[in-house]
Amino acid sequence: MTTHTIGTREEWLAARLKLLQAEKEHTQRGDELAQLRQGLPWVRVDNDYRFDTEEGEAALADLFQGRSQLLVYHFMFGPDYEAGCPSCSAIADGFNGVTTHLANHDVMLWAVSRAPLAKLLGFRKRMGWSFPWASSGGSDFNFDFNVSFTEEQERTKGVDYNFQHTPKFEWRSGGNAVERAFATMAGTDVPTYHRDRPGMSAFIREGGAIYHTYSTYSRGVDGIWGMYPWLDRAPKGRNEAEGPWWRHHDRYGARQVSA
Template identity: 65%
Template sequence: MTTHMTGTRKEWLAARLELLKAEKEHTRRGDELARRRQELPWVRIDKDYRFETDAGSASLANIFQGRSQLLVYHFMFGPDYTAGCPTCSTIADGFNGFAIHLANHDVMLCAISRAPLAKLQAYKRRMGWTFPWASSFDGDFNADFNVSFTEQQQREGGIEYNYLREPPASTIPFRMGKEAGNESPPVQNAIMTGTDVATYLRERPGMSAFVLEDGVVYQTYSTYARGLDGLWGMYQWLDRAPKGRNESGMWWRRHDEYNKG
């Protein structure tokens, strides 16, 4: 017997109509936030960032591939990782489906990571992904967009992520080892990327938007942490499921790792 409140169809419909009012207000609020994102001032990018891609060395303008808009997913895959971040991987699982639609609407979607291109290509083949993925290895791009940090920054409290300054790593409440008994997502993600937690957390997730006008690239938007929630497709479905997210600790895996012993 369920412990959840039950009712008649009439009672459900009355409650649903009340909820619909709130949902419509939420939608209108979302439209307003989207408009405000688009009204942000553009920041000219003058640094000559270089990337390695499947087609060879490329500038940031080259990454647009003929489009005027570029959306970059800052995928956590550091040079010391043996595989991509499992959490970023669940987000990226959705990219194949809509990247082609964006590309045909003047928007290029590309993931960028610090790992060497060969590592990215191998992992991309493993995951069965086809969206563009560029390596920023040995460049400043990730650091300049606040998604990669040095060991010294981490140790001394010099990390500024999601527009906030973090305390030194020694005060972060995650054990800095591969303790399988610790189910916190940072530890589990570190284990699954073949690193310790400190190394894993020197990379961070995010997304940035750019526009190309008259040969000049401008940054228009960046978001991090929970700002990526809307890009995580499975959570949009879970938020509409009867039990919601219904989670305790890290339950997700890479899509080829479920049902493994």
């Protein structure tokens, strides 16, 4: 017997119409936030960042591939990982279908990680992905955009992530259950896993110069996580009371069907 509220179709419709108004306000607020993002001042990028790509060494300008706009997903895949972060992998599962549309709307989408290119492409093949992926392991790109940190920073100086400073990372060699599970799926230990973080950054090329226009981190990437909008409309929602449940899409075992 369900414990959820049961009602008539008329009661459902009345509640749905009330919710519809709230949804419209949420959509309008989302439009306003998009305008605020686009209104941020641009910051010129003068560093000569270099990346490893399937076509060889590339500069940041090369990643635009003739478009004026570039979106970078900072994919958690450090040099000592054996596989990509399961959360970043779940987000990246939605990239294949949008890259073509973005490219034909003057926007290039790339994933960028610090792991060697061979590891990235091997994992991409395993996952069945095709979006472009570059290694930034030979440059300070990840460090300058606050998604990678050294062990010394974590242990002593603290890190700047998600627009706030953590004076000293809480060093836990074993981590909690979720951290241990995710680190294990990435083929590394918890401290090493934490030296790379998720995020996305936007750039524009205009007048021969490149500008950084936007970055977001942590839960700021929820909006590009394709499964979340679906789950938010499912009867049980994200249903994460016991913590994250996802894994690499080729590592789900047989699931018991609910009665």
